Amino acid sequence: MNDFLNFLTQNEADGGTVIFLMIFSLGIALFQTVIFSGLFNLKFPSWLFFVVSPMLIGISFLINSSYPFAVVLFLFASVFLFAIIGMIVSGIRTSKEEKAEREKFNRKHNIQKTPWTKKILGIFVLICLILAFIYLGENGNLKLLFLIIPGFIIVSNIFFPSKKSKFMRLQAILPTSKIDAVAMGQVEIVGDLEEIETIISPYFNKPCIGYYYKIEKESPPDDDGRTTYSTIFTEIKTGKFKIKDETGSVTVDGEGLEYYFTRIDNQAGGKTRHTETYLKNNDYMLLIGYADSDNGNTIIKKGSSDTFGIAMPRNISFRNKYKPLLDSFLVTLFFISLILIYIILN
Known part of the structure; x- marks a missing residue:
């Protein structure tokens, strides 16, 4: 760390270099303005960083002619640091705003929250799928997923049909x-x-x-x-x-x-x-x-x-006419796909 600080302060800046660094800092000030106004949602005069950044470099030169380089590096690094912090803060703020808006929308339309039993069931199913994926991967049987997933979809449609299907x-x-x-x-x-x-x-x-x-x-x-x-x-x-x-x-x-x-x-x-x-x-x-x-x-x-x-009766008549043909086609296509997958995997 001391070697790094010594490296920054071993070179002295002259007047021309300081002016160049002050002009360069205006570009940094632009990013600082965007970050603090956009990501942090702060209110301040638009000229603030365009004055402060060059001023810091000028003041550092008056204190010690070797400090301006360190100040520029600090300002440049602060852009990345505050950008990361700002994205985190902005994400948290947006999440809270969306949650408040969603709750307001739900109250307006009398939408009930998802029951905790359904949430637990959903998490349980997801955990089972992840564990099955890990287990099959460790035992070298990952290819069985090509049979398990379609089978799971068919079973769920048979035993848990939608209201429209019923x-x-x-x-x-x-x-x-x-x-x-x-x-x-x-x-x-x-x-x-x-x-x-x-x-x-x-x-x-x-x-x-x-x-x-x-x-x-x-x-x-x-x-x-x-x-x-x-x-x-x-x-x-x-x-x-x-x-x-x-x-x-x-x-x-x-x-x-x-x-x-x-x-x-x-x-x-x-x-x-x-x-x-x-x-x-x-x-x-x-x-x-x-x-x-x-x-x-x-x-x-x-x-x-x-x-x-x-x-509508006309839609029902159309469906009744062509649905058996579509079902036969899909069943045939499904079994042909299973056979092809089995041949490819073996």
């Missing part, structure tokens, strides 16, 4: 009932909607039978300049309505109804995009729900099963 599977086996012949229990009916209760959508203030509201946040453009959006909030609300066919009509309690169609009725926004889809009078829809008796009258609602949804 809806589509049930629709494939349920017969379509005429409304005047609806039996108690799980039913599938098709008909035109008729409004009973008017619901006002939250963003565009449109009157409707029900709405699906989605808020999306714009993601940074990819390498090709394409912009994508990620969903940060969804809300579905449906009032009571009727569905009717040529044989009659029946009342539907829309509480808990899921929407399984992707029509967009209203959309606006830039960095934050708002999208609304409505259930409207005379919409022709397919409905699956639980038929029950309400003071002698039939009402369809969400039953003990979590399958209670609505979709």
Whole structure:
């Protein structure tokens, strides 16, 4: 350390050198200004470092003509030091601001926090995957991951299907009932909607039978300049309505109804995009729900099963026509891929 200090102070600066060093320090001052104003978010006169840095070099020259070089080196090193500290401080501050904004957003839209049981389950699954990866790597069986991962995906889809998957599977086996012949229990009916209760959508203030509201946040453009959006909030609300066919009509309690169609009725926004889809009078829809008796009258609602949804019949018909072909193709492709992976790895 002493040798380094001796090296810095063994050369003396003359007047011309000091002037050059003072001009050079203006470049350092520019970085200092950006760091302290941008990363540390401090408020100070914009000229401050452009005066202080050259002044330190001038004062050091008046004290000892060998000090200016050490001062310049100190100023130069401080740029990197404070830049690193500033990035850490800025990251902590941004994290706190994003957390506060997210909590404000959650309170506004009444979004509940993720239950700790789900968090623990997610951490447990992640730890199991990491341990499996380490174990297979140590035993030279890392190639088994090519079989385990696809198998895990298939098993999870079979035993833990999404609500949409359950809806589509049930629709494939349920017969379509005429409304005047609806039996108690799980039913599938098709008909035109008729409004009973008017619901006002939250963003565009449109009157409707029900709405699906989605808020999306714009993601940074990819390498090709394409912009994508990620969903940060969804809300579905449906009032009571009727569905009717040529044989009659029946009342539907829309509480808990899921929407399984992707029509967009209203959309606006830039960095934050708002999208609304409505259930409207005379919409022709397919409905699956639980038929029950309400003071002698039939009402369809969400039953003990979590399958209670609505979709467009034409989309369902298209899916039913081509889904078996797609499933056969994907199953065949999956087993061919497994065989090829096994041959390559062995």
